[in-house]
Amino acid sequence: MPDPVYLDNAATTPVDPRVLEAMLPHLGATRGNPSSLHARGVAAREAVEAARGHVAALLGASPEEIFFTAGGTEADNVAVFGLARAADPGKRHAVVSGVEHAAVREAARRLEAEGFEVSWVGVDEYGLVDPAEFAAALRPDTALASVVWANNEIGTVQPVRELADACARRGIPFHTDAVQAAGRLSLDVREAAVSTLAISGHKIYGPQGVGALYVRGGTDIEPVVFGGGQEQGLRSGTENVAGIAGLGEAARLAREELGERVRHEAALRDRVISGVRGLPDVELNGHPELRLSNNAHFTVRGVGAESLVLVLDSLGYAIGSGSACSGGGHQASGVLLALGRDEQDALSAARITVGKDNTAGEVDGFLEAFAGAVGRLRELSPVYAG
Amino acid sequence: MAEAYNPKVIDHLVRPRHAGHLEEPSGRGESGDAACGDVAVFSVQIRENEVEEARYEVFGCAACVAAGSALAELVHGKPLLEAARVSKADVEEALGGPLPQGKGHALTLVLDALHKAFEDHWSRTAAAGLVDGYVGGGGAGEGGVVAAMSGGVDSAVTALLLKEAGQDVAAVTFRLHDGERGSRSCCSPDTVLFARDTAHRMGLPHFTLNLKELFNKRVMQDFVGSYEKGRTPNPCVACNAHVKFHAAAFLADELGFRHVATGHYARVAEGPSLARPVDESKDQTYVLWPIPKELLARAVFPLGDYRKSEVRRIAEDRGLAVAYTPESQDICFIPDGDYRRFVRKTVSAEPGEVVDREGVVLGRHAGVVDFTVGQRRGIGVSAPTPLYVTEVRPKSKQVVVGRRRDLEVREVRVRDLNWFLPPEEASSVQVRYNGGPVACEVEGDGEGGWIARLQEPVMGVAAGQSAVFYSADGGRVVGGGVVAPGGE
Structure with a gap:
């Protein structure tokens, strides 16, 4: 069987060859170890600092405002507990x-x-936080606030600038998880008054x-x-030099290619959405416009998500069921319940x-496989009347 | 984290066997709950005890879909007895081995849907016949035994002993009422599921018969009605008289089996008649007297030859999970034991007077359904000596109270008799489940009833309770009947 067509980029992206x-x-x-004084140590230190520069540039930040961690979840935890x-x-x-x-929620x-x-703070039917409701929740004793920049399941993009401003005016630190947003939205911290922001390497081809x-x-x-x-x-421990170098290169490419990627992804995303919407009893989840360029998320009535994912896998298409972290367990998507x-x-x-x-041809092949898989699973679904 | 599925699971998911449903099945069963995330439906076409066709539909996780397909493949075209023996372990094996952690529910779900389809098949087959009280056809086969399994240790060991004796055994569990533990919610333990699992672990085919309508009519309504009439019912007796043995015989006839077995502590003697068991402390002959003679001729009670301690040891030795289940309650459909609350849920009790034997009003009560003859507590009238209920008069809404000795009777009138042996052989009578037999002489009352003259007085004989007559050596049940109101 040829390599499967990968359409689960919110779970993880392929590593870009230039990153590797x-x-x-x-x-x-x-x-070498960046803390060592000899030449090898210096080479490692230079790689880490070059990467810091690239990440800073992606976010419109200064290099000394960037702290490397062992992933998005750790960055979120350092922010929430640290603040x-x-x-x-x-x-x-x-x-x-x-x-x-889950990294912030838990x-x-x-x-x-x-x-x-x-x-x-709750959300509307599209998964959007209401800025007024958010601001009303802020209190004199509020130590921190946190809102994800773009949701990992349904891709809804939050009004982060507005939310961050509400906090800044009150002197309350505001954290945002931008793991999904990075590489798909312009994350300029000179325009968004966030206090802390988390990103991850493997969602941006790193x-x-x-x-x-x-x-x-x-x-x-x-x-x-501590260490x-x-x-x-802020984050003790010998640096993951290879990983940081990869993240740096991924950040550099994301900044350079942002516009091109977003245009390409959005065209494919819209192709997916219009194709899937041609099937009966499917519903697009998330906001129709305020959504990530790469995200199409549906409720497919009468079909169990896990079965659908595995049938499509057997047909050579990798997609996600809700979020990758809860997809393995038998539990409903918390985000959809929140909607x-x-x-x-x-x-x-x-x-x-x-x-x-991804290519348009891949998407077209996927749409055909998807329609077939949904049809077959609905045939054996007792809860789908069709 | 996600654990990978076995390739066989994926194969069943991608190439489902026997998916869909039959337009006109002989049985249809559904298990699970969409809110829980999983629903399975089976439809089957059963003819002459063969599963000619089985179809399944599943909404849920991949394990559930694949398990439905594997189970349908295992039972499609198989003899019914073989299909009813297919266990969770068999389905798991067909799926290539253990399912990932947390996916075991898939096996329970699809097996339950299939068995509910079987249950539906039997309900349709039985139609009105079973509801009206089935006595059984004469054309039953030579061998084979249907063993009733409640989910407790006694009935499980009964089935096991029969199997070990080389008999063809089919286990059956009766769905009697909605009060079984946890039966309302989808993912909790359920008596039927537990009994089925126990039977399957022994390698036995298992069926469930839905007897809710019959049980409600003949046992639960009778129970409530008795209190309304001022009588003290015995629901186990009513169940044995009208439900349990009839249903088991129905299934035996359908399967071509000869015998029916239960986990009662009693023995079947010549005649046929009932005899007391080896373990006299567990003797249940008192509740078995109403079994029609033609059904008793087909009944076997393997535990009659064992002591309870031996039964538990057998269960432990064979590794049965039921070995440590507690003794069942007195009344299965009133798990909390509060029978007054149960009765009052159905009937509206009207207040009335508490009177003494001379008719002097001593106080008021909230309803005759709250009282039973012999009762001492809750009368609500203070007196220098303890007062007992001596009579309940529903028509005048009166509760008659008196002293202890007013409860003594020397004569008991018995109706609705079922004789196994000639009445003349009766030499003692037992009128309470926990009371011993009392020497007596019997004579007919000329109207089909019998009168037992007791050699010593007995306290608190309540109308509606059973009176069971024993032979001179005390070992055999001569017959039994229902205690009639003294004044009638």
Whole structure:
């Protein structure tokens, strides 16, 4: 069987060959530790700092505002716990959206368990946070707020600038998980008053296991990982030099190719949406316009998501069911439930996320396979009347 | 995290066998709940005890879809007894081995849907016949035994002993009412599921018969009605008289089997008649007296030869999960034991007077359904000596109370008799489940009823309870009947 057509780019993207090229020198016998004083150490340090420059450029930040982590989840955790611990002891309240990625959601739940009060801000039927509702939840004792820039399941893009401004006016640190947004939206921290922002390497054609946290200069944040004091003491531990070099190259390419990628992805995404909408009893989830360029997310009535994914896999097409992290367990998508959908709808979700390397021909082949798989699964579905 | 599926699971998912539904099935069953994420439906065409066709539909995870396909393939075209033996382990094996962690529910789901289709098939076959009280055809086969399984240790060991004795055994569980533990929610333990699992682990075919209508009419309504009439019902007796043995015999006849077995502690003696079991402390002959003679001739009670402690040991030795289940409650459809609340849910009790034997009003009560003869507590009248309910008069809404000795009777009138042996052989009578037999002489009342003259007085004989007559050596049940109201 030929390589499957990969349409699950929100789960992870393929590594760009240019990224792999940038990583290789740091995986071989001559790699060094950036903390060492000798030539090998200096070479490693230079690679890390060059990468920091590229990530900073992608975000419109200064290099010293970029902190490398072991991925998006760690960046989110460092931000949530770091901001919470740095807040005045009297500030024990957080405002968090109801459609966060698990990395923020579970961190916030942990804060709750530690005695924080968390206001969970709901969303409308498209998954959008209402800025007025969000602002109303902010209080004098609010230690931090967090809203995902673009949701990982349904791709809805939040009014982050407005939300961040509301926090900035009150002096409340605002974190955003931009893992899905990076490489698909312009994330300029000079225009969005975010305090911290998390990105991940493997969602932008870089390596897995590496990410970065942007921390605006002057933001009070405490470390949660202690050790050798790397990354200005915020994230100790010998740097993942190869990973960071890969992330740096991925960030450089994302910045350079952003416009081209977005145009390409959006065209394919719209091709997916119009094709799938030609089937009966499917519904597009998320916002019709305010959505990521690569995301098409549907409720396919009468069809179990997991079965659909596996049947399509057997036909040579890789797609996602809800979020990759809950796709393995038998549980409905929390985001769809947050939109007010019932359990059955939430279990019938299909996420198709295109990438820069997909083609129109692949999409057309997918649409045919998709229609066939849905038809067959509906034939044996007792809950689909058809 | 996602655990990969076996290639056989994917194969069944991608190339489903026997998917869809039959337009005119002989049975259809559905299990699961869309809100839980999984629904499975089976439709079957059964003719002459063969599953000619089986079709399935599933909404749910891939494991459920694949399990439906594998199960349909395993039972399609198979003899019914073989199909009813297919277990969760068999389906799992057909899917290439253990399912990923957390996917085991798929096996339970599809098997339950198939068995509900079988259950529906039997309901359609039985139609009105079973509801009206089935006594059984004469054309039953020579061998084979239908063993009733409740999910408890006694009935499980019964089936096991029969199987180990080389008999062809089919296990059956009766769906009697909606009060079984957890039966309302989709993912919780269920008596029927548990019994089926136990039968399958022993390698036995298992069926479920839906007897809710029959049980409601003959047992639950009778139970409530008795209290309305001021009588004290015995629902186990009513079930044995009208439900359990008839249904088992119906299934036996359908399968061409001769015998029916239950986990009662009793023995079948010549005649046929009932005899007390080896373990006298577990003796259940008192509730078995109403079995029609033609059904008793087909009944076997393997536990009659065992002590309860031996039964538990057998269950432990064979590794049956039921070995440690607690003893069942007195009344299966009232799990909390609060029978007054149960009765009051159905009937509106009207207040009335509490009177003494001379008719002097001593107080008021909230309804005659709250009282039973012999009752001492909850009368609500204070008196220097303890008061007992001596009579309940539903027509005048009166509860008559008296002293303890007012409860003594020396004569019991018995109706609705079922004799296994000539009545003259009766030498003692038992009038309460936990009371021993009392020596007596019997004579006919000329109207089909019998009168037992007791050699010593007995306390609190309540109308509606059973009176069971035993032989001179005490070992055999001569017959039994229902205690009639004293004044009538």
